[in-house]
Amino acid sequence: MTTLSHAPASSRPIPNPKKSLITKLNMGTGIVVGVIFCWGTYFAMKAGRDMTDSHNVNKVLLMSMFAWSIGFLIGIGAFIGPFRWLIGKDLTDEEQLYLAVDGQGWKRYFKYCTDHKVVGIQYLVGVMALLGVGGTMAMMIRTNLATPGSHFVTPVVYNSLVGLHGITMIVAMIIVATGPFGNYIMPIMIGAADMAFPRLNALSWWVLFTAVPVLCSAWFLGGIPTGWTAYAPLSDQAGPGMNAFVATIIIFAVSTAVAGMNITTTVVAMRAKGMKWNRVPIFVIGATISVALAIPAFPTFMVAMIQTGLDRTIATGFYDANVGGSGWLYANLFWIMGHPEVYVILIPGVAALMEIAPVFVRKPLFSYNAAIAGFAGIAGLSVLVWAHHMYMAGWMPSLNGPFMVTTEFISVPTGLLFLVLIGTLWRGRPWMKLPMLCVYAFIWNFLIGGITGIYLSDVPADNYLHGSMYVTAHFHYTLMGAALTGAIGGLAYWFPKMTGRMLNERGGYISFWFIQIGFNVLFLGMFIVGAEGQPRRVADYAHLYSHANLISTMGAYSVGIGMIILLWAIVHSWRSGKIAPMNPWGAKTLEWTVPYPVPLVNFDQPPVVTSDPYGYGRSAK
Amino acid sequence: MADHESELLAPTPGARVSTFLKRKDVSQTLLLWVFFTAVFVVLGLWAYPKWMPVVLSKQMQANEDIMIWFTVISAPIAGVVLSIAAKSFLNMHRGDTPPEDGVAIRTNGPVVIVWTATSVLFCIVAIVWGLVALNTESIAAATDAPKSLIVDVTGSQWVWSFYYPQQNIHTHTLNLPVNQPVTFNVMSADVNHSFWPVQLGVKIDANRLVTTVAHADPTATGPLDVKCAELCGLYHAYMETSGAVESPTDFNNWVSSIQATGGVQQ
Ligand code: HEM
Numbered sequence: 001m002t003t004l005s006h007a008p009a010s011s012r013p014i015p016n017p018k019k020s021l022i023t024k025l026n027m028g029t030g031i032v033v034g035v036i037f038c039w040g041t042y043f044a045m046k047a048g049r050d051m052t053d054s055h056n057v058n059k060v061l062l063m064s065m066f067a068w069s070i071g072f073l074i075g076i077g078a079f080i081g082p083f084r085w086l087i088g089k090d091l092t093d094e095e096q097l098y099l100a101v102d103g104q105g106w107k108r109y110f111k112y113c114t115d116h117k118v119v120g121i122q123y124l125v126g127v128m129a130l131l132g133v134g135g136t137m138a139m140m141i142r143t144n145l146a147t148p149g150s151h152f153v154t155p156v157v158y159n160s161l162v163g164l165h166g167i168t169m170i171v172a173m174i175i176v177a178t179g180p181f182g183n184y185i186m187p188i189m190i191g192a193a194d195m196a197f198p199r200l201n202a203l204s205w206w207v208l209f210t211a212v213p214v215l216c217s218a219w220f221l222g223g224i225p226t227g228w229t230a231y232a233p234l235s236d237q238a239g240p241g242m243n244a245f246v247a248t249i250i251i252f253a254v255s256t257a258v259a260g261m262n263i264t265t266t267v268v269a270m271r272a273k274g275m276k277w278n279r280v281p282i283f284v285i286g287a288t289i290s291v292a293l294a295i296p297a298f299p300t301f302m303v304a305m306i307q308t309g310l311d312r313t314i315a316t317g318f319y320d321a322n323v324g325g326s327g328w329l330y331a332n333l334f335w336i337m338g339h340p341e342v343y344v345i346l347i348p349g350v351a352a353l354m355e356i357a358p359v360f361v362r363k364p365l366f367s368y369n370a371a372i373a374g375f376a377g378i379a380g381l382s383v384l385v386w387a388h389h390m391y392m393a394g395w396m397p398s399l400n401g402p403f404m405v406t407t408e409f410i411s412v413p414t415g416l417l418f419l420v421l422i423g424t425l426w427r428g429r430p431w432m433k434l435p436m437l438c439v440y441a442f443i444w445n446f447l448i449g450g451i452t453g454i455y456l457s458d459v460p461a462d463n464y465l466h467g468s469m470y471v472t473a474h475f476h477y478t479l480m481g482a483a484l485t486g487a488i489g490g491l492a493y494w495f496p497k498m499t500g501r502m503l504n505e506r507g508g509y510i511s512f513w514f515i516q517i518g519f520n521v522l523f524l525g526m527f528i529v530g531a532e533g534q535p536r537r538v539a540d541y542a543h544l545y546s547h548a549n550l551i552s553t554m555g556a557y558s559v560g561i562g563m564i565i566l567l568w569a570i571v572h573s574w575r576s577g578k579i580a581p582m583n584p585w586g587a588k589t590l591e592w593t594v595p596y597p598v599p600l601v602n603f604d605q606p607p608v609v610t611s612d613p614y615g616y617g618r619s620a621k
Numbered sequence: 622m623a624d625h626e627s628e629l630l631a632p633t634p635g636a637r638v639s640t641f642l643k644r645k646d647v648s649q650t651l652l653l654w655v656f657f658t659a660v661f662v663v664l665g666l667w668a669y670p671k672w673m674p675v676v677l678s679k680q681m682q683a684n685e686d687i688m689i690w691f692t693v694i695s696a697p698i699a700g701v702v703l704s705i706a707a708k709s710f711l712n713m714h715r716g717d718t719p720p721e722d723g724v725a726i727r728t729n730g731p732v733v734i735v736w737t738a739t740s741v742l743f744c745i746v747a748i749v750w751g752l753v754a755l756n757t758e759s760i761a762a763a764t765d766a767p768k769s770l771i772v773d774v775t776g777s778q779w780v781w782s783f784y785y786p787q788q789n790i791h792t793h794t795l796n797l798p799v800n801q802p803v804t805f806n807v808m809s810a811d812v813n814h815s816f817w818p819v820q821l822g823v824k825i826d827a828n829r830l831v832t833t834v835a836h837a838d839p840t841a842t843g844p845l846d847v848k849c850a851e852l853c854g855l856y857h858a859y860m861e862t863s864g865a866v867e868s869p870t871d872f873n874n875w876v877s878s879i880q881a882t883g884g885v886q887q
């Protein structure tokens with residue numbers, strides 16, 4: 001599809017702006033400065049304050065957390081450029097090249113590196129770490145629920161586990177595809193030399209990085225007892241650990257806004273010559289729609305959290321009915337973010353699988369336009385449905401009908417996504433590699449997630465199901481069964497381009513079956529106890545539910561084993577896997593036309609695109 | 622694969638359909654469709670009634686009907702998706718080299734239209750069903766209001782308490798007479814809770830300083846579980862109580878026994 005010469009990676013000398021401060025800064029200096037800022041703020045603010053008053057504790061802790069984040073960014077050199085602007089200068093060319101260049105070896109993964117490929121790998125490792133932490137907590141939750149009686153942990157710890165598992169997973173899943181693949185692969189896919197704003201790219205990653213210790217600090221501050229939804233007034237009442245949640249969300253919202261602007265600008269402005277909108281690979285479309293949807297969504301969450309923070313520090317009472325506030329204000333703000341957010345998570349995963357399916361079936365993507373209509377329709381409707389999470393809140397019973405209508409209409413664009421996939425499979429002969437297996441797992445899981453979503457969106461049925469384990473099973477089918485499966489498919493597919501090696505096949509297959517079978521057993525059990533009437537977020541339950549809960553826990557262990565095998569396969573293959581050819585799957589998108597390691601500016605000559613990348617197949621007779 | 626590649630499509634639409642149906646891959650897909658559709662129909666008709674608790678009210682009946690019939694209606698659509706996926710799965714190619722290219726079908730206008738129309742139709746059925754159920758429910762709530770038994774429900778960390786103003790009794794179990802509509806006025810003393818008398822199939826959040834209302838029509842007698850469906854802190858899991866829908870005589874006896882102890886349940 002393109003005219004491109006496969007010249008070897010350019011071997012540039014490493015730029016060495018000797019005297020520049022930039023060469024001295026890295027993650028280590030960031031941590032040092034961050035910690036100094038954090039403790040400095042802590043002790044300075046604590047002095048003279050009455051620390052038996054929880055408002056004061058909240059003030060001190062929140063400010064120390066933000067100080068850590070800002071201190072870290074100063075320490076890693078994020079503000080050197082902006083600071084130079086203030087005095088009418090900028091980074092020198094040498095310095096800019098230093099920040100981007102390949103050839104500093106592994107060290108650049110610990111620096112404020114502006115190369116999108118480095119940022120992509122940083123995100124990949126970060127996502128895996130978050131999923132690992134969240135997954136470990138999931139295993140603890142399921143261990144506690146294996147038998148009635150809450151024998152494994154106390155209810156305090158249990159509630160914290162649920163909240164931390166939830167928010168850790170949500171954060172991980174928001175970046176699971178757009179982080180690694182959106183940064184590493186997407187610019188190459190559209191034929192760009194880098195992202196539109198390389199420094200913002202580094203910023204988005206390192207800002208996100210600073211949120212991780214903040215989130216982890218919740219453990220030592222008494223946990224997050226509110227679930228990931230952090231409903232007020234429970235959050236007003238919650239202990240110091242809640243500050244970690246507030247700070248994490250505010251920091252994370254900055255990161256996603258920066259990343260979202262960067263990705264959208266890149267796709268709009270930096271596509272290769274000839275890549276008209278109808279030739280853009282579907283993954284790029286999906287990732288762009290997803291981050292564009294996040295741009296309005298996350299600030300709402302940020303506002304909600306700023307108000308929680310103010311309620312907790314200076315008793316503003318936004319959510320406190322005693323002084324005229326309302327918890328419904330919080331619930332509305334939260335879900336105005338929350339529902340779009342589930343599609344922010346879902347769409348890139350689906351889009352990755354739509355990229356994969358044509359390659360392995362060796363047929364064109366069925367109805368590219370329907371795919372775009374599906375994504376756009378979902379994104380458009382998703383901002384109009386938030387109160388389906390509040391049918392039983394009592395907030396506005398008269399709006400339940402209208403919200404039910406908008407919600408159920410989402411099944412139309414969602415149906416288009418299924419049509420595109422089965423249309424691509426129709427009469428096909430799929431090459432059954434791991435990425436393709438993920439397409440099948442996705443279809444099954446998302447079908448279950450989608451159908452159960454229709455019951456939940458129906459007000460009378462939700463009367464019964466709301467707040468039950470049924471809901472938990474439903475959203476794991478969509479978030480994990482669909483979106484995470486899509487991301488694993490994407491990883492298996494792009495692994496050769498990101499690491500230069502093939503993912504170990506046997507490890508991949510074994511982990512796939514452990515994960516997918518375990519997953520279905522796990523959440524089938526949760527559907528059953530939910531239908532039987534077990535509420536969600538409970539540390540303990542009646543004997544009636546014990547069989548299905550035990551089965552669920554068995555399924556969870558199978559998922560856990562599968563994930564460990566997958567992790568092993570990834571680490572092992574990354575270090576010593578089979579060297580990958582340039583285009584192992586015979587795909588037609590641009591990323592497969594560049595060698596590994598991908599040269600600094602990706603292409604030696606800017607590519608020219610003359611068709612969409614789905615030109616597979618013999619013509620039908 | 623090769624068998625249907627070479628055949629020419631017959632000239633008339635009727636003949637085209639019948640040649641299409643005679644294709645081996647198509648008939649196999651159809652068989653799979655029958656199988657998957659049947660699985661979902663059975664799941665709806667058998668599994669939900671088995672899993673869901675005993676129906677003690679009109680509302681619970683309406684919920685269970687939705688669970689059963691939405692599963693049944695969605696079965697043929699799920700069947701299409703799964704049969705096509707399964708057929709292609711069974712046709713898989715393994716090995717280290719890609720298979721030869723398939724047929725270049727870029728889109729198919731009529732298929733896209735029929736599929737979209739079907740999902741719109743399905744959607745409308747679900748919406749109309751839901752709206753009718755919702756409407757029936759709110760009309761019933763309005764007309765039943767005068768003859769309703771009133772129960773004021775208060776959620777506090779981590780207990781439910783009930784006050785029956787017409788009988789002037791305070792209780793911690795929820796007993797109700799069968800065949801009399803009941804209105805719950807729900808409030809919280811602290812954080813949000815969600816009042817869930819499970820077998821009645823209704824649910825409403827308890828908020829601080831605001832009263833929310835739920836309405837139910839008990840139609841059968843039996844034990845009742847009351848739970849909290851909104852995370853409300855440490856002992857949320859244990860915020861449960863019991864009760865019963867019982868015959869009017871039993872209910873009256875229960876009320877008088879409480880009135881005998883000063884109007885407060887012991
Ligand atoms: C091994 C895999 C996983 C297992 C065993 C698991 C299990 C659980 C369990 C048992 C709960 C508590 C259920 C409740 O009482 O409501 C839960 C909550 C939750 N999980 Fe997972 N989960 C897994 C993966 C994921 C993934 C990949 C996501 C992705 C977003 C996720 C998101 C959530 C969320 C948002 C909650 C709700 C937390 C809350 O109620 O505040 N989980 N999970």
Ligand SMILES: [Cu+2]
Pocket residue numbers: 338339342385386388389
């Ligand atoms: Cu939603």
Ligand SMILES: [Cu+2]
Pocket residue numbers: 813814815849850851852853854857858860
């Ligand atoms: Cu509760």
